[in-house]
Amino acid sequence: MALLSIADALKSAIAEEMRRDPLVFCLGEDEDIPGxxxxxxxxxxxxxxxxxxxxxxNTPISEIMLAGVCVGSAMMGMRPVADLQYGDFLFCMMDQLVNQAAKMCYMSGGKVHVPMVMRAPCGASNRGAQHAQSLEGFFTHVPGLKVICPSTAYDAKGLMKQAIRDDNPVLVFEHKLLYGSKRKEKDAISTVTEVPEDDYVIEFGKAAIRREGKDITIVANLLMNYKALEAAQILEQEGISCEVIDPRTLVPFDYDTVVASLEKTGRLMIVHEDNYNCGWGAQLGSWIAEHHIFLLDAPIVRVAAYDVPIPFSPVLENYVIPSKERIVEEARKLMKV
Amino acid sequence: MSKLPDKERALGMYQRMSLIRKYEERIYYLFLEGIMPGTIHQSTGQEACAVGMLYDLRTDDHMASTHRPAGHDLAKGVSLKSMMCEMFGKDEGCCRGKGGAMHTGDIEVGALVANAIVGGNLPIAAGVALAYKMQKKDNVIVCFFGDGATNEGAFHESMNAAAIWKLPVIYVCENNLYSATTSIAITCNMQNPAADRAVAYAIPSEIVDGNDVLKVNEAATRAIKRARSGEGPTIIELKTYRHGGHSRNDACQYRPKDEEKHWFDHDPVKNFRDYLITNKLATEEEVEKIDNNIEADIDEAVEYAQHAPFPQIESALTDVYWEGK
Known part of the structure; x- marks a missing residue:
């Protein structure tokens, strides 16, 4: 075992895969300039x-090229692991991700495939609206892409190794406040934990139950999973027992774990840092309503960022992003229904 | 004047050019009859670009095409039957009916799925070339694009990357003077939209008569040699002209008649046919026989494709993710 942050766990996953498979390589702007x-x-x-x-x-600042080079080299058998620096720059490469990477296998009638990884740091961190977005929900709408969001060091290593071995384009959303890297971020959460030094992968589509409970099922990813756990502690003192689920991957999504939890609780709360309108919670909520409405004892609650660009001022940013207080408040209301 | 090619080579080139011409003519006819679904962007008039550039590529070299891919695909060796089946949306199509006219290709013969996003194939070709380099292969990729693509951001980003990494990619602009219906003179302040920009990336470039298959082939030979020997990319701008409209609904009313006449008189297929006969590389009869054989092959392919089965409906839901071979 080794004590690793998420940043270190991702690094060891990439390094181990590069040692294992000479076709794996990594690329990006400022990828590793000495100094x-x-x-x-x-x-x-x-x-x-x-x-x-x-x-x-080390690539030029050319996002279209970065993604395109991943697509082209992946079709030739390479396994590129690209770093975007900030997930917001995904929009600069939308054509290559959505029209090219996601559709190549399909348009070719299954003759080619695109095993590439695009790493997208996400989340609000006092950097203003263009270095702040949580775009993981956005990309769940694109058939052909896989979307994952590791929130612990153990998951980061296992999911990254699985992403590199996956034969499809995988977007990895990494939260800036969870890296636990040496460059300290304000409000950062330490993710340093014991991580096995040996080889392991975590299968996509397997959610993790971070805390067991019987009254409310809270499904929350990335930073929001930690906020949900904090809220669950407070709520426990009030006699409200929350089961906190981390979906870990959004495409594929592990509905079964959520359904099994709802069979106990009958109440569903979804928490994400992505904004409310059409976030991934909208899909989860409607899917549960469509297929399992009779498991529910109360309306589904979504706690999400408000539908505004992320503001800079720490006061405003804290207000827009779901806080543990908001989660606690919504949970109390949910129990009164 | 180009050096006289040997007979087998000359007839080989003519056969492919004639195949492309007759294929596109037949497709056009099938559209007029309303038999074929979809849309078409035809390469009639640009046959010498495809054949000249691709004639000497190996099967394990690659080619990245555009929304106007039929000529490139046929020149790279995609089978006529699988092309025709794809046009009819059949299961035996080169993309199993999931691609269509703008996405034909077959990786087995080195033809990437054609790309219908203008400029979308440029960075992908750089990626293919980077893979060759990383895998220490001596392959090259030819990447076609139109004059309009030179105004895309993807063009700039791709040329820059190809230059700094000395990638074995040959970027070929088929400058047919129009981006859909807009003259390139309106949208670019340069006489040669691809070649004039090459200096900005320190990439060698050539401007070539794209309707002269031998001249195109000579430029291709130089660029392939450079790429295979690790000297990096080349930009080739081929001056050419499409005989038809941009797509099926375009009657070409924006093109001056004298301009059309000039280019139609400089027909790449007819000129090469005349060249073969004048230089005694072939007799009228030999050329005629090639043409007749092609007509028969196309008849057979159309007949085959029309009667071939459509894909099973359930197949619409497969291949979203790779399911292994």
């Missing part, structure tokens, strides 16, 4: 030393 940052959040720092700068490729 530089190693991406924006240290994940790839130092990899060039071990693997050389032909497999740790």
């Amino acid at each position: 530089g940052m190693g991406g924006a959040f240290t994940v790839t720092k130092g990899l060039g030393d071990e693997f050389g700068y032909e497999r740790v490729l």
